[in-house]
Amino acid sequence: MRQFKVYRHPSGALDCVKPGWSWPAFFFGGFWGFSKKMWWPGAAELSGLLVLLVLPVHAVFPVVAVLVCHLVFGWCGHAWLALHLLRQGYRHADTVTANDRGGALALSIRQRGWRVSTGLLNG
Template structure:
């Protein structure tokens, strides 16, 4: 079971954010940020990543540029994996969602929201 923090919008919509490492953020980076509506982060990751690779191609031999670009990309992916869910929580708060800090244990986000709405919570932060 995974732990999720539940966020509720005044319109009644709920979002569950997994606590800890974000595998989708690590694997899909900027595209993950687009899906999660973290627009600024998505633009920074996608445009910045392409720009770094493009610029390094001009100032280094191709093999070195590829190596350095891949190392930078791995570092960015790790940073997103570690911080992605926290960034998502901050984004939800700026979009008007609220949380009481309650943590729900479930197999997936939909299950966490269902458990939250059913009033059966496992852990409180």
């Protein structure tokens, strides 16, 4: 069981974020950012990779730089996603403990008595 923060948009849309480490963000880095429509982390990583490809540097440096970048994505990924939701107009509405994102959304809907169309669930 993990803790999830549930965010609700004024339109009724719901999404949730698990605080802490993000394995998908760690493994996929900038592509994870693009998949979440967070353009700046994805663009920052890809532009950094392009710079590393162009610069004549020792072969170990790009590997270390990519590893550090992915560690930052893993550590900050969920916080960036929560900030992205807040900037889109979502507000923190609930904190629940569940096995997964879908369970967290369902539990929050049931506990709060929200009426939500399935098209408005981002989990």
